[in-house]
Every structure is written in structure tokens, then in C-alpha cells.
Amino acid sequence: MPSPTRFPILARVLPALALALSLAACATNPPVDAAPPLSGLSSTYTDPYAWLENANAPDALAWVAQQNARTLAELTRDAPLADFTTTATLLAQEASEEGGSGALPSGGAVDGKDPAVTTIDGVRHVYAGSNCFGTLDPDAPPPAPGAEPVVVGRTCLVSLSRTGEDAVEVREYDPAAKAYVPGGFHLPYAKQTVVWLDHDTLLVARGWDSSGTAMTRAGYPYVVKVLQRGQRLEEAHEIFRGLVTDTSVSPAVFRDRQGHRAIVLVRRPTYFTTEHYLVEGRRTLRLGLPPLAELAVLANGQLVVKLGQDWQAATGRTFPGGSYVSVDLDAARHEPAKLRAAPVYLPGPHEAVTNLVKARSHLVVTSDENVRGRLTILTRADGGWKAQRVDLPDMSAISIKSSSEDKDKLTVSVAGFLTPQALWSVDLDSAAATLVKAGTPGFDASPYTVDQWQAVSTDGTAIPYFIVHRKDMALYGDNPTLLTAYGGFNLSRLPAYSATIGKLWLDRGGVYVVANIRGGGEFGPAWHEAALKTHRQKSFDDFTAVARDLISRQVTRSARLGISGGSNGGLLMGVALTQHPDLWGAVAIKVPLLDMLRYEAIAAGASWVAEYGSVSVPEERAFLASISPYQRLDPTRTYPETLIMTATHDDRVGPGHARKFAARMEALGKPVLFYESDEGGHGTRGLDDAARARGPALELAYFTSRLMGRRTDHAAGGQVVAGAAD
CATH class of the missing domain: 2.130.10.120 (Prolyl oligopeptidase, N-terminal domain)
Known part of the structure; x- marks a missing residue:
């Protein structure tokens, strides 16, 4: 899910010192109400796996290492994992070569082929964006029509993350010299938003304590200060303070x-x-x-x-x-x-x-x-x-x-x-x-086509979905099919190219489906609002409707149908698994939310109350309890084998949800595979080619081995043929 803070718009020339003083003089707070404490987080059950929420606890990491070893051993034995990893890595390398020249957008050398990675003082960092400032050259002639004006003194604030987390270190960079500015602006590691007022003045939102962690309950800044060149952080002037119960406060400058x-x-x-x-x-x-x-x-x-x-x-x-x-x-x-x-x-x-x-x-x-x-x-x-x-x-x-x-x-x-x-x-x-x-192209697309079909949800709403398949696809209910969706935060699932999907799934006989369910932004605000809070079952029903439509059209059957989703899509997969376990042949749940009775207390979960509701509101708590996958696992039900994937350094959702769900499935005797990466955060930003390829290779090796066994080739007169995993 996205971060709630928006990167700011670049500002240009402003009278620095006078503006800074006037900003400090107008320090403003929003109306202050007594913030009620979070309530309702405790539940009637005792959680024996709460210790797994601590991302870096030694006992939790030992458990992770044990689970990783078991998962890799199983997929190496039962699936073409090594071949998939090699292919996915080559495709990732080709994508890197296609996508950039090995230079930061603001100029400057980086390590290897990945323009998202640089090294400072021997430590590898992830490039997370830049925000540049310069002044128009007063001695330059007016630019010709269509030409850009001459800018002098241009420097950039480069945001660098350690492992792809949302927290960043900000350093001032000179793109002409291809070096960090000696004695330039340098803001220590924290979740922060920084904008230029002028060459010597910044507006900064961050945690202003020594550790940079004094944030809202959601884990984002709520105090904005003016920082002058040469000032220490503790010398910055406060101009605005929100509430600790806010999601965030950030500055922006438009020109x-x-x-x-x-x-x-x-x-x-x-x-x-x-x-x-x-x-x-x-x-x-x-x-x-x-x-x-x-x-x-x-x-x-x-x-x-x-x-x-x-x-x-x-x-x-x-x-x-x-x-x-x-x-x-x-x-x-x-x-x-x-x-x-x-x-x-x-x-x-x-x-x-x-x-x-x-x-x-x-x-x-x-x-x-x-x-x-x-x-x-x-x-x-x-x-x-x-x-x-x-x-x-x-x-x-x-x-x-x-x-x-x-x-x-x-x-x-x-x-x-x-x-x-x-x-x-x-x-x-x-x-x-x-x-x-x-x-x-990363694969030969000529045998394939894309269609846009519709399913009808429980309440009669038409739900569109894309289906990517061979032009000569046989409709006998036997095609291995991978279905994915997101359905949250006003975000849309749009057509997207994946050479890995093409090479490792379509070329092996698979069908790929993307559902545009409610909760997303595909049709504007109303499409999103339809599935907020206690109405979220609509999103889950939409997803189920698409699955049933694929089966009714004889594209596939439950044993050949796999589902995959990450983040909010991981919650969707968890609900699909616990509400309709007999509908799926395989399930991949990635960087998910799964304990919806504690999500507000884990990582940045408190920022998503407007999306999911709060356990402190009785009606919303009752709904969350009714759909929360972690609590809805049923010892008496049969579940398909489930692959759960997360990342140790995910500081947005956190790895605790995934760990606890896997541990509970295992304790209930349900088939589960768990893999946790120690690289990257909530996504793949800054990962090198091999690390970026590892997750998709693992996932597709799992789906291939579970969904592409021996099957009937109806186009060949009913002959039984070996699947791609055989």
C-alpha cells in the first residue's frame, strides 16, 4: 500500500531569511482535541505468536531462518526453482539495461547497472528520489522559443534508504561535480519530507528528536520546521505542529x-x-x-x-x-x-x-x-x-x-x-x-492475446477483468490460471508488462488474469468508496465472482486456479483463502495484512483506519473480526497449500502479519510454505537484479509445481500430456 506522505513540488527563488523568520512567527497548530487512546486492540483470544511481530528479535529471526530453509528445500525438490531463478535474473538484468544508463536522474555514478543504488562511505544505499533547486542565470539571454532557460547553482536533495524502507537519509548532491556537496544539507535517517525554499533554506517535516522517531501513531512526521544552511537540526524554527493522532503533516511549495x-x-x-x-x-x-x-x-x-x-x-x-x-x-x-x-x-x-x-x-x-x-x-x-x-x-x-x-x-x-x-x-x-x-520483448508474444471480460458480483455489479491467454486457448476447464487483484486505497490494476510472467507462466501453458475489483481506483472515487471499512466484503465478493466466472466459462477449474496478491492484495488473498478454501488450487500471500484486530498497532497500520476501520469502533471491530484471516483460520477446514512471502525490513506493513499467519497454519496442521527476504522493504525498490528476481522465481516455481501437473490436452484429442513442471 502507498505511503501517505506525498513527495513535494520543487520550489524556486524566495527571499530566504525574511521568509524563514515570518514562517517561524506564524507557527500554527490545528485545533487541539484530547486524543483518545487506541482501544479495543486486546481480544478474547490469547495470541501465542505475538513475539513474531518483533521484526529483528533473535528468536523471530531464528524461526524465519528455519522456515526459509524448509521452503527452499521443498521448492527445490518439487519445482524447477533453480531454472526459474536463472531465467528471472536474466530477465531482470535485461530490464535494468533497458531502463537506464547507470546514472542517478540528477547525475552521478552509481554501482553496477541499477540506477537505484549508490555507495556512500562504503555502505550501499537505495536511491529513493531527488528534489532539485537552481536559479535562473541573470546574465543569460532570454531562451529561444521551446528552449529551456539557463539554470545555475543547481543542487539536489537526494533521498537514500538503507534497504528500500520508507525512512531515508537526505544529502545534498551537485550533479555537475557528480559529488555530494561538502558541508551541504544532510538530514539523518528518518521518515521525512523535505522541500527547498531557496538555495539556503529548507522546509522539513520529520521526527525532531535525536533518533528521528518522534512521529504520529501512524509513524509519519507531524511537525514542520524551517532549516537554514549551516544550522543544526535542533536550531530549526518550528512553523506548524499537527496532532500525534494525525496520519502525517508535510510541506509543499508550488511555483x-x-x-x-x-x-x-x-x-x-x-x-x-x-x-x-x-x-x-x-x-x-x-x-x-x-x-x-x-x-x-x-x-x-x-x-x-x-x-x-x-x-x-x-x-x-x-x-x-x-x-x-x-x-x-x-x-x-x-x-x-x-x-x-x-x-x-x-x-x-x-x-x-x-x-x-x-x-x-x-x-x-x-x-x-x-x-x-x-x-x-x-x-x-x-x-x-x-x-x-x-x-x-x-x-x-x-x-x-x-x-x-x-x-x-x-x-x-x-x-x-x-x-x-x-x-x-x-x-x-x-x-x-x-x-x-x-x-x-522478454518473450515472444505472438501466440497470445488480451481480452477484457466481465463477471457479475453478488450485488449485481459488473466487475471487469483482463485475461491474457493463447489465441487458441481450449475452453475445457483445464488451463492453469493465475488470478491477481488489489482492490484498495483507490489504486488501480492496469495493463503491465512482465517478461517473467510471459516466460515462466504463459510460455508454459498458463493463463494470466487481472481483476479490477471495487476498492481500487479504476472508475474513480465511487469505485473506491464502495468497499471502504464495513463495506469491504464487496471487494472480496468481486474477486470471488471473477474466479467463478473463469470456472463457468470453462477457462479453468479450482484445482488449476491459483491466486496471488501483495500488501492490501495480501489481505485479499488471506480472506479468499479463509472464506472459500475449496475454490483455489494454490495461494500466494505477499507482504500482507492478516491480523486485522491488531493491524493498527503494527508498523504503519494506524494510518489506514480510514480504509479498513478501527477496532475502537464497535461496528467496525465486529466486521474486522468477521473477516480477519488470522483469526478466521478454522482447524476443521481443509486449505490448499499456501505460500506466504514477506521482508524483514518492511517498515510499512511489517513482517509480523505474515509470520504469525504462517505459524498458526503450521500449528493447525495446514500446508504452508513461508519465505522472508532480508533484502528490500515493502516492495523491490533498490534491489539488485538477482534479489529482484528471487521473489517472482520462487512464486512462479510454486505455482508451476502446484497447478501444472499432468493434465488432459483436449486440443490433442484428449491425450494426457506432461505439464511444464514434469
Whole structure:
């Protein structure tokens, strides 16, 4: 699941010292209410495996080592694990070579081929993003049309993680010298958000104690300070303090080509809700935006806002959730509580907006229409915005790779299930798209096709899903099928290219299915809200409906049907396993939440109450108890063998959920395999090629051995043939 803190927008020239003093003078706290203690975490059962929640406890790590050894031994004996690992590693190496030049985006050498890894003082770090600052050269002539202005004194704040965790160390880096700035900004390891005010001033949200761990209950910063170049952390000036019960507080600075700027402090009382404070000299003004809203860009003096809910502006007009609207910055300064808004982009009925960026003369929106990527150019016309679609390949995911507010061109990536990521250059004046670089295929896709089908959920809702299969797929209910979904946090499962899936699953006779269930963001805010808190069973029912649809269409049968999901998708897999154990032939649960009666007390779990509900609310606790996979394991039921995977250094979900679930399954005599990586965090960021390949190889070796045994080849007249694992 995503981190609740958003990386900030780059700021440019501001009068540093005067601004810092005025910011310190306007230090603002939100209204303070007595924060109720978390309650209801204790339950009527005694948890004999609570000791496994301590990620680095010696006894827990000893248990992990024992489980890892058993799992590797079993999959080495029963599955082509070594071959899969070799193939997956080669594919990962090819992807690394395809994806980068071995340089940080801000310049500078790195180790090996992976542009996400660098070494400082002999210690390997994971590159987690950069945020750069420079000033326009006052002596340079005006740039030619379409050219970028000359920037001098450019340095970058580079965020570095030890193992792919959310916590980072921040260091100032000079891309021209390809070196870290001697005596430059250096913020110790912590979960933190840092933005430039000017070359010598930062806005920082982090834990301000000596260990950097004084955070909200959710584990994120809630105090923002101004830090001057040369100051120690303890000398920084506090300008804003949230509550320990908030999810997080973070700063952002917006600027446009016309010289407007907006300094904004974003308080998140919950994971999804926001309060936006506009800093004006010694004043801090709360903007009258709805709780579900995000600032996107500042353009032509207009703050562009993405709405997560329907909103009636001060003009009386109501804008639908999922829209982009604009608010005049100067008007907001004068009447911050009564904001007038104008439409920028209103999505269609089956469309969900995903991103908006600004170019020199245009705004550009990416969206998904019926779960297919779209790119739309917005141009000022007749006091509003004219929209023009860009013609790009269908049945694909589209994302913006690079853009500049100084040019009317951008680069987008386009990828599908059978087409690797390709780079396209888009001329925003003409809306013409030109293929710049086609991706290198990792497998031969010519035998396969992609269809988009629909299942009908329990309440009659149509649930779309993608199915990737051979063009000559036989519908005799015997195809090994791997089904995956996510269904949470307003995040969408879009077409995505995986050479590993192609080579190690499709080429061995498998079918691959991605379900777009409620809880995700595939059709905008309403699709997400339909499965929040006590309504989450809808998401689980949607997933089950897709599985039953595949069986009813004779694509597969339960013994050949495997399911896989990670993070919130891991919770989905746990519920699918415990609610319908007879429906699956194999189950992979990755970096999951599984103990929903204690999730608020584990890692960053407290930040997700807005998604799942809280055990401190009786109705929500009752629902969580009814679906929590850890508690719903039934000694009397038969479960398919389950593979559970996690990471020791996952500081977002934590490894405790996965460990405890595996331990309980084992104690109940249920078939379970467990593997925990000591590399990476909640995902694969910063892993080298071999480490990045290890997880998929392990998972697909498991599914191959469990789902691709001997089966009938109906296309060959009913002859029994050996499966790929034989």
C-alpha cells in the first residue's frame, strides 16, 4: 500500500531569511482535541505468536531462518526453482539495461547497472528520489522559443534508504561535480519530507528528536520546521505542529512561470483526508477545500486541485469527485474559506483521472477509461479549457516519464500485457505522438492475446477483468490460471508488462488474469468508496465472482486456479483463502495484512483506519473480526497449500502479519510454505537484479509445481500430456 506522505513540488527563488523568520512567527497548530487512546486492540483470544511481530528479535529471526530453509528445500525438490531463478535474473538484468544508463536522474555514478543504488562511505544505499533547486542565470539571454532557460547553482536533495524502507537519509548532491556537496544539507535517517525554499533554506517535516522517531501513531512526521544552511537540526524554527493522532503533516511549495508561488502545509488527519494551509508572510490561512482534495500544480496564478469527492464551491456550482478544478491564488489569499472554482477537466462516466502536469502552454492529464490509459492535452480557450486526446496504443497503461514547464513537449511511457514499455514523444501543440524507443520483448508474444471480460458480483455489479491467454486457448476447464487483484486505497490494476510472467507462466501453458475489483481506483472515487471499512466484503465478493466466472466459462477449474496478491492484495488473498478454501488450487500471500484486530498497532497500520476501520469502533471491530484471516483460520477446514512471502525490513506493513499467519497454519496442521527476504522493504525498490528476481522465481516455481501437473490436452484429442513442471 502507498505511503501517505506525498513527495513535494520543487520550489524556486524566495527571499530566504525574511521568509524563514515570518514562517517561524506564524507557527500554527490545528485545533487541539484530547486524543483518545487506541482501544479495543486486546481480544478474547490469547495470541501465542505475538513475539513474531518483533521484526529483528533473535528468536523471530531464528524461526524465519528455519522456515526459509524448509521452503527452499521443498521448492527445490518439487519445482524447477533453480531454472526459474536463472531465467528471472536474466530477465531482470535485461530490464535494468533497458531502463537506464547507470546514472542517478540528477547525475552521478552509481554501482553496477541499477540506477537505484549508490555507495556512500562504503555502505550501499537505495536511491529513493531527488528534489532539485537552481536559479535562473541573470546574465543569460532570454531562451529561444521551446528552449529551456539557463539554470545555475543547481543542487539536489537526494533521498537514500538503507534497504528500500520508507525512512531515508537526505544529502545534498551537485550533479555537475557528480559529488555530494561538502558541508551541504544532510538530514539523518528518518521518515521525512523535505522541500527547498531557496538555495539556503529548507522546509522539513520529520521526527525532531535525536533518533528521528518522534512521529504520529501512524509513524509519519507531524511537525514542520524551517532549516537554514549551516544550522543544526535542533536550531530549526518550528512553523506548524499537527496532532500525534494525525496520519502525517508535510510541506509543499508550488511555483509557476509567471512568478507566482504558494507555500502550503498539508495536514492529513486521516490517510485520505487533508487540510491545506496557505502560508502568507506571518499568516497561515486554511483553505476551504473539501477533505478529499489534493493540490496538483500552480499554473498562471491558478491552483489546480484534484477532487476526491463532490464539492460545491463558493460560486454554488458542484463539481464531481474525480475532477480537476482551478482556484485563483490571489482570491484564495483574500477569502481562503470561500473559494471560487472553475472546471479544468471533468472525467467521463467510466474514466478515472490519474495525474496532471503542466507544460509551457498546456496542461496534460493522464486517465484510465474502462481501465485503458488515455492522454489528454488541455489548452486555454474562451475562458476555459479545450481538451484534445492523443492517439496512443489501446489496452495499455500510460504514464508521463518527463515533462517541463519550459517546453510544449513531453515523453510518455506506454506498456501493455504483451508490449514492453515504449517511449513516445508528444508534441502538445499538434497532439502528435512519435515513437521514440520501442521496448525490447522478454518473450515472444505472438501466440497470445488480451481480452477484457466481465463477471457479475453478488450485488449485481459488473466487475471487469483482463485475461491474457493463447489465441487458441481450449475452453475445457483445464488451463492453469493465475488470478491477481488489489482492490484498495483507490489504486488501480492496469495493463503491465512482465517478461517473467510471459516466460515462466504463459510460455508454459498458463493463463494470466487481472481483476479490477471495487476498492481500487479504476472508475474513480465511487469505485473506491464502495468497499471502504464495513463495506469491504464487496471487494472480496468481486474477486470471488471473477474466479467463478473463469470456472463457468470453462477457462479453468479450482484445482488449476491459483491466486496471488501483495500488501492490501495480501489481505485479499488471506480472506479468499479463509472464506472459500475449496475454490483455489494454490495461494500466494505477499507482504500482507492478516491480523486485522491488531493491524493498527503494527508498523504503519494506524494510518489506514480510514480504509479498513478501527477496532475502537464497535461496528467496525465486529466486521474486522468477521473477516480477519488470522483469526478466521478454522482447524476443521481443509486449505490448499499456501505460500506466504514477506521482508524483514518492511517498515510499512511489517513482517509480523505474515509470520504469525504462517505459524498458526503450521500449528493447525495446514500446508504452508513461508519465505522472508532480508533484502528490500515493502516492495523491490533498490534491489539488485538477482534479489529482484528471487521473489517472482520462487512464486512462479510454486505455482508451476502446484497447478501444472499432468493434465488432459483436449486440443490433442484428449491425450494426457506432461505439464511444464514434469
